[in-house]
Amino acid sequence: MQVSEKTAAAEPTPIRGQRADRARRVADILRHQILAGAVVGTLPGEQELAAEHDTSRNTVREALGLLRDEGLIHRAPKVGTRVAARKYDHGLDALLGLQETLREHGTVRNEVRAATTITAPPAVARRLALAPGGKVVYIERLRLLADLPLSLDLTYLAPDIGVEVLTHNLETTDVFVLLEQVTGQSLGAADLALEAVAADPHTATTLDAPAGAPLLMLERLTHLGDGRPVDLEYIRMRGDRITMRGSLIRSTPEWKVL
Known part of the structure; x- marks a missing residue:
C-alpha cells in the first residue's frame, strides 16, 4: 500500500491522565511564577486558580500541596x-562567583572550614594538569547570605x-576575584556539570537542611584566559x-544545512 506524501492533519490528541498529572502541570506554572517574582505574598484562592488553569479545585489543592x-x-x-x-537566581551564562552573582541581594559571607595545602588526589591532579603526587591548595567554605546557608564549596x-x-x-x-588579582589575568572558560543529589547527613547538618534534601551539585573546572586549568570546584x-x-x-539545525 502506497502512502501519499500529502495526508490529512492528524486529529489533536486530548490531554488525559490522572489528577496528579494535571496537578503537576499547574504546579510547574505556579512554581515559575513564584520564582520569577510574579507572585508575591498571598496567592489567589483555589477557586480563582481553578478558573485560571481550567481545572478543578481538587487539582489546584493537590498542586499547592506539591509546592508546600x-x-x-x-x-x-x-x-x-x-x-x-x-530563591535566588544563579546564572549559567557568565563565569561569576557567588558574591558577584548575588551582589544586589546582599553580601555573601564565607565560613572558611578548611584552607590548606594537601597532596592532590590523582583525579584532581589530572584535571588541573599537575604531576601525580603533586600538591594542591584545598579550600572548603560554607557560603551564607543574610545568615542563610546557600552552598558548601570544596x-x-x-x-x-x-x-x-x-x-x-x-x-x-x-575565589574568582582573587584568582584574577593574583595572576593578573582574566578568567577564561569553565567546564561544568550540574546534577541533583540528596544531602548526606553531614552535608545536611552543615547546610541546615533535612537529611536527604535535594541539592544542586555543580562540578566546575575553571581556566585562566590563557587556557590553563587552575580551579576545580565541587559545589x-x-x-x-x-x-x-x-x-x-x-x-543551525542539520536539516537546514542539507
Missing part, C-alpha cells in the same frame, strides 16, 4: 496560601596560585534557595 512540600509556600486556614521562601587550586590566594581574605571575597547548593538559569542559543 517543596517549601515554596505556606498554607493555613483563614490565612490562605503565601509564598514562603525566596575548591582545589593549582598550588603556585593557590598559596597566594591563601594570603587574602577568604571570608568576604570570591553543593541548597535546591530550595538557588535556581540555575541560563539562555541557550540553537545552532
Whole structure:
C-alpha cells in the first residue's frame, strides 16, 4: 500500500491522565511564577486558580500541596496560601562567583572550614594538569547570605596560585576575584556539570537542611584566559534557595544545512 506524501492533519490528541498529572502541570506554572517574582505574598484562592488553569479545585489543592512540600509556600486556614521562601537566581551564562552573582541581594559571607595545602588526589591532579603526587591548595567554605546557608564549596587550586590566594581574605571575597588579582589575568572558560543529589547527613547538618534534601551539585573546572586549568570546584547548593538559569542559543539545525 502506497502512502501519499500529502495526508490529512492528524486529529489533536486530548490531554488525559490522572489528577496528579494535571496537578503537576499547574504546579510547574505556579512554581515559575513564584520564582520569577510574579507572585508575591498571598496567592489567589483555589477557586480563582481553578478558573485560571481550567481545572478543578481538587487539582489546584493537590498542586499547592506539591509546592508546600517543596517549601515554596505556606498554607493555613483563614490565612490562605503565601509564598514562603525566596530563591535566588544563579546564572549559567557568565563565569561569576557567588558574591558577584548575588551582589544586589546582599553580601555573601564565607565560613572558611578548611584552607590548606594537601597532596592532590590523582583525579584532581589530572584535571588541573599537575604531576601525580603533586600538591594542591584545598579550600572548603560554607557560603551564607543574610545568615542563610546557600552552598558548601570544596575548591582545589593549582598550588603556585593557590598559596597566594591563601594570603587574602577568604571570608568576604570570591575565589574568582582573587584568582584574577593574583595572576593578573582574566578568567577564561569553565567546564561544568550540574546534577541533583540528596544531602548526606553531614552535608545536611552543615547546610541546615533535612537529611536527604535535594541539592544542586555543580562540578566546575575553571581556566585562566590563557587556557590553563587552575580551579576545580565541587559545589553543593541548597535546591530550595538557588535556581540555575541560563539562555541557550540553537545552532543551525542539520536539516537546514542539507
